[in-house]
Amino acid sequence: MISYTGQDKKLSFAAMVAKTWGRMAGSSVWLEKYGVYLTVTRVYFYDKGVRHWPCISFIRAQLFDVNWKHLEGYNLEWQGENITFPRTLEVPTPYEEGGGFYGPEDPRIIIEQGVLDAEPVIVFNMVEDTKTVVRSMHSFRPFSNFTTKYKIEHQDTKSAEKNWSPFFMPQANTTGEKRWPSHYIHFVYDYDPLSILRCHLLNGACTFVYQDPRPAAYLDQHKHNDTKGVMRGGTNFEPITFSTRQGLASFVGFPRTHTDAGCDKEAVYRPEMMILTTNGTHFYLDYSSEALTFGHAILTETQFDDACDKGRILLGNSIARFDDALDRDIMTMSFTVADETVQIAKLQGVRRLIEDLPQFKQATWRKSDVQWNLNVTHDVLICSIQSASDYALANTKPDPIEVERMKKLAEEKLLLAVKAS
Numbered sequence: 001m002i003s004y005t006g007q008d009k010k011l012s013f014a015a016m017v018a019k020t021w022g023r024m025a026g027s028s029v030w031l032e033k034y035g036v037y038l039t040v041t042r043v044y045f046y047d048k049g050v051r052h053w054p055c056i057s058f059i060r061a062q063l064f065d066v067n068w069k070h071l072e073g074y075n076l077e078w079q080g081e082n083i084t085f086p087r088t089l090e091v092p093t094p095y096e097e098g099g100g101f102y103g104p105e106d107p108r109i110i111i112e113q114g115v116l117d118a119e120p121v122i123v124f125n126m127v128e129d130t131k132t133v134v135r136s137m138h139s140f141r142p143f144s145n146f147t148t149k150y151k152i153e154h155q156d157t158k159s160a161e162k163n164w165s166p167f168f169m170p171q172a173n174t175t176g177e178k179r180w181p182s183h184y185i186h187f188v189y190d191y192d193p194l195s196i197l198r199c200h201l202l203n204g205a206c207t208f209v210y211q212d213p214r215p216a217a218y219l220d221q222h223k224h225n226d227t228k229g230v231m232r233g234g235t236n237f238e239p240i241t242f243s244t245r246q247g248l249a250s251f252v253g254f255p256r257t258h259t260d261a262g263c264d265k266e267a268v269y270r271p272e273m274m275i276l277t278t279n280g281t282h283f284y285l286d287y288s289s290e291a292l293t294f295g296h297a298i299l300t301e302t303q304f305d306d307a308c309d310k311g312r313i314l315l316g317n318s319i320a321r322f323d324d325a326l327d328r329d330i331m332t333m334s335f336t337v338a339d340e341t342v343q344i345a346k347l348q349g350v351r352r353l354i355e356d357l358p359q360f361k362q363a364t365w366r367k368s369d370v371q372w373n374l375n376v377t378h379d380v381l382i383c384s385i386q387s388a389s390d391y392a393l394a395n396t397k398p399d400p401i402e403v404e405r406m407k408k409l410a411e412e413k414l415l416l417a418v419k420a421s
Contacts, residue, residue: 026041030321038063041060041062102126106233114171138150167188168186232258251276271316284376322350
């Protein structure tokens with residue numbers, strides 16, 4: 001699949017590589033046992049001069065120390081074996097010469113906290129069959145080289161499964177000792193309506209443990225006025241504990257909005273901070289922020305000032321580490337801008353921000369009021385998506401079609417107000 005025969009022979013090998021290889025979607029996790037960050041990045045080859053039409057993709061794994069210094073030729077010992085980094089992971093990949101878009105895409109890495117000898121899990125989507133070109137979700141263990149393909153039971157296979165956001169449900173701990181790794185991983189499958197999957201890490205069998213119980217007709221009738229945006233994908237979700245909310249498990253993550261408002265025929269992507277909560281049976285959204293840019297920490301001045309430039313694609317890829325003790329309260333995240341960069345930033349005060357939210361100051365949760373929690377989830381989601389569209393409209397070049405749509409919408413609201421009075 002890697003052939004340079006169609007490239008300009010006058011170019012040096014380094015120049016040819018620069019024109020045919022790219023990297024993106026860097027996702028990291030902190031390995032407490034070893035005191036290093038493990039970062040996985042999608043590395044892809046394209047031969048037609050178009051970066052977003054790759055022939056095949058691979059996953060590159062690298063180690064960094066606590067200060068993000070790259071560790072070249074570093075040996076990591078796991079269960080009696082020495083594993084040297086950096087390395088290209090040997091993910092079994094179906095491919096066919098002349099085809100494209102093969103190999104693992106959008107890798108996300110996560111590790112279960114508080115368990116003995118945990119091995120990271122890399123989650124990605126990949127074409128599983130070159131004949132049907134069905135794209136499904138997989139996971140790969142980078143130390144044991146174990147691959148799992150996920151299949152949702154009692155559901156017809158879709159042509160493409162992607163954008164599943166992983167998290168581990170906390171295990172009960174009555175002895176105070178560390179636990180063995182779980183056999184299951186959970187995913188936010190969809191945000192609207194909220195749907196949660198539970199998947200077996202060995203055989204890949206997935207079942208829905210929660211789906212919004214309201215009928216589809218009801219959800220269609222109560223959709224938000226904004227039809228330009230959607231929430232999906234993003235980072236892993238990491239647990240955050242509160243002594244005032246006994247019987248509940250909460251998680252923080254950064255999904256992303258995709259909105260077509262603002263830029264002419266170009267979507268704007270932005271991350272939002274979200275709190276997912278469960279009592280073990282029902283799941284709901286406690287909170288979601290407005291669209292985030294993190295000031296100039298991630299975007300250049302040009303990207304920040306005009307979101308229709310390369311700054312229109314800002315993605316949070318992973319929560320690499322979350323030290324949520326109040327005296328430290330630092331979250332380390334990885335980001336991608338314009339599908340070209342892999343960047344690391346540290347956020348301070350995430351835990352404090354969450355604790356200052358009104359719903360986290362309460363000692364109890366309205367466990368019995370399912371309808372109330374459903375309504376909260378709905379409102380949190382649509383307001384966050386609306387904020388992303390408002391951001392795009394306010395920070396990008398005007399789209400004439402969108403301006404006309406908003407004008408007509410305002411006229412319709414005014415007409416309704418006149419009739420009501």
